Amino acid sequence: MGHQRVHKPRTAETRTRSLLLHGSLWPLLILFIGCSTRTSVVAQLFSVDSSGLGISLMQSVAMALNASSLALANNTAWPLQHEPPDDRSEIEQYDYIVVGAGSAGAIVASRLSELCQVKVLLLEEGQLPPLESEIFSLTAALHHDERYMYLEEAVPNPQCCQAMASTHGCVWWHGRMMGGGGAINGNIYIPGSRDSFRRWNSTGWDWMQVQKSYSRLQQRLNPSYLQPNRLNLKLANLIYAGSAELGVPRMKQPLIAGATFGYTHHVPVTVNQGRRASSGRVYLANDQVNRRGNLKVIRGAQVQKVLLNANGTQATGVIYTVNGMEHTAITSGEVVLSAGTLNSAKLLLLSGIGPRKELQRWNITTYQDLPVGRNLQDHGMMPLFLLFGSNCAVNSTRDPTEDPYAPVSVAQYLLDNQKGPLASGFYMMGYINSSAPSSSRGEPDLHVVAHTLLPKGSTGSFGYLGFRPELVQAQQDILQEADLLQVMGSLLRPHSQGRVRLSSKNSTDQVKIENHYGEALQDQQTLLRYVRYIQKLSNTRSFRRCGLRLWLPPLDECDVLAPDSDDYWLCYIRYFYVGAWHSVGTCRMAPRKEGNSGEDGGVVDERLRVHGVKGLRVVDASIMPELPAGNTNGPAMMIGEKGAQMILDDREANNEVVQEC
Incomplete structure (x- = not known):
């Protein structure tokens, strides 16, 4: 039957x-x-x-x-908004106060609140992330929205970022919402490398020792790999073929295991089932956290400064404002700054912790003379463009069914369990020793971080990057003729460093950012080798079959120089070597050094405690002594995990209760 x-x-x-x-x-x-x-x-x-x-x-x-x-x-999954006391004279007391709900801070607050007997306050200046944050392919639409990003600019510098439309040149964008930069970035998850952490030269932070924190983090985040469409797979194979002709192989080990030589398009990302998995979403926006009555979250809270005792040796709380009303919260335990590389440094300076001469300028009492704000680092990035010929399968017309912004794609994503073009994507990276590209010996110094196909007829990338209108128009004009391959080069170990200073005593004012992208001779030489490497790549048989050749944007200052000379390319670097939004280092982890504001010393020790101040830690990317080998969000989240565990371990060492809920 x-x-x-x-x-x-x-x-x-x-x-x-x-x-x-x-x-x-x-x-x-x-x-x-x-x-x-x-x-x-x-x-x-x-x-x-x-x-x-x-x-x-x-x-x-x-x-x-x-x-x-x-x-x-799913906004109802986030912890409820806690309202400060109506009576401003009423002061709430907590065991821990965490400032900033970004990639690290969200983890710290969640981990500490796992202890039922402690009371945790999380202060975040931003609000909940919008729907666009959850959808991988739509995130870029938020990158010029001051509701969700700090759109800060550096002081003018004629030596870098000259292509930018801003009169100030370089921009330093960073996240302003629950989840911070992790709720608005490109989702790339790269832990760094063994050599990265070896150079940190801090007890407890070598490659083997950070693996426990990475393992705990990855169990929560469950990183995945994007599924590229057919066109991007063709592009990947083209790059594999061309780089192989130059002796640069496919990456043999995965990036997630710390590999740093060769090319790969298998780039781990914080995306689960087609949606973003920021640390804010994963660690805070779930029923388990919402059931904890001991975690209080206040959004829209701008912290003014950290409160210290009379001699500046103990943190006692914070002053913050909500809707213009000032409030005070005190702690019997610790204040944890996780406000990010720029804002954590700003809060320390406003609180009287920083270089004595700078604080005296603003009539701020110096409690601890430390090099806060120094050691500002960023990988930077510089685009080069290759124009496609007409006889290559890679530069085919985009398939309408693969357009992520088409109405069909949006509906498929929303109604078919987050599938379709909006859930797909493509990253391809190369780690190269620019002095000897075919050699796996020695540390790579060049990160070829992105290979993006700009289709014929598209608006291009210059507008999004914030370049000058005439450059935006020039790129759009050339895109009327053919496709462009945009290649982004980034310095793995830049020698040029910047600095963060106060611009006033007002906490609502942005800091004064001094950047020096590409000013160091070593950085200029590496960027020149990057240019020559891409030129060699364009001359491989694989690339010649596609008719690929360099396209140079019009630059009056540079175009009068000898074509293809080092002088021309050094001029190009001044225009197009710009920020990669990977800021680290302003609260460096290193031993304290006395004298001359300890310029070569650290701000925090190896347990992330601010030198000379009990009950005050910094737990975010600002503590990195040097940049890691690759994108910074993965290491920032690892710092959140490791920093939280350090606080819990220290609590246990002091015979305080550590029983979990």
């Missing part, structure tokens, strides 16, 4: 999904995709006074889209 097929009842939502995925309702759907995710599409449709199957189906579409987008944002 054969089996009879059982027909399940089809709900309106089931019918809608079926019709959408088979294409019957795409024309109707396109009408509604443009609506803001913050506005209920259903409300717009219900205003139509009509009846019948057509309007019923459209209402079902709208309801399904709206429900899916709300579930994706």
Whole structure:
């Protein structure tokens, strides 16, 4: 006897999904995709006074889209907003106060609140991340939005960032929301390398010792790998073939294991099932954390300074404002600054911890004379462009079904379990010793960090990067003729360093950022070798088959110099070597040194405690003595895990209760 097929009842939502995925309702759907995710599409449709199957189906579409987008944002999963006391004279007391809910701070607050008997306050200046933050391919739309990013600029420097539209040149963007930079970055998760941590030269921080923290972190984040589309796979194979002709192989070990030689497009990312897995989302936005009554979160809180005792040797709390109202919170345990490389340094300076001469300038009492704000580092990045010829399969016209911004793609992502072009992506990286590209000996000094196909007819990348209008137009003009391959080169170990200073005593003012991208002779030489490497790559058989050749943006200052000379390229570097938004180092972990504000010394010790101040730690990327080999978000989260564990271990060593909930 054969089996009879059982027909399940089809709900309106089931019918809608079926019709959408088979294409019957795409024309109707396109009408509604443009609506803001913050506005209920259903409300717009219900205003139509009509009846019948057509309007019923459209209402079902709208309801399904709206429900899916709300579930994706899932704002109710975040800890509730804690309101400060109405009476400003009322002072709340906590065991731990964590400043900043970014990549490190979210982890610190979550880990500390696992102890039921402690009371934790988490202060974050930003708000909840919007829906765009959750969708990998839409994040870039937020990168010029001051609601979700600090759009800070450096002081003018004629030696770098001259292509920028800003009169100040270099920009230092960083996250301003729950999850911080991890809620708005490119999701790349690279732990660094054995050599990276060896150079930190700090007890407890070598490669083997940080693996325990990385392991705990990865169990929570569950990093994955993006699925590239067919066009990007062709591009990957082209780059593999061309680099192999120069003796640079595919990477033999995975990046997640610390490999740093060769090319790979298997780049680990903090994406789970098509959606972002920031540390803020993973560590804070879940039912387990919400059930903890001991974690209080205040969003929209701007911390003014850390409170210290009379002689500046003990942190006692913080002063913060919410909606212009000033409040005080005190701690019986510790204040943990996780406000990021720029803001953690600013708060220490405002609190009287920093170089004596600088603090005296602002009439701030110096409690601890430490080199806060020095050692500012960033990998930087410099784009080069290769123009495609017409006879290459890689520069094919984009398949409309693979366009992540098409209405079809948006609907597929929302209604088909986060699948489709919006959930796909492509990263390809090369780690190269620019002095001897084919040799695996010696540390790589060049990170070829991105290979991006800019399709013919697209708007290009210069507008997004913030370059001058005439350069944006020039790139768009050339993109009317053919595709461009954009290659980003980054220095793994830049010698040029910057500095963060106060611009005033007002905590709402941004810091004064002094950057010196590419000023060191060693950096200039490495960038010149990067240019020559890409030129050699364009002359390989594989690249010549695609007709790839350099495209040079028009630069009046540089174009008068001898073509392809070192002088021309040094001029190009002044224009196009710009920030990579990988700022670290302003609260360096190193032993304290006395005299001359201890310029070569550290701000925190190997347990991240601020020198000379009990109950005050810095736990974020600002403590890195040197940049890691690759993107900085993975190491920043590891610092959050390791720093939190140090606090818990120190609590246990002091015979304090450490029982988990």
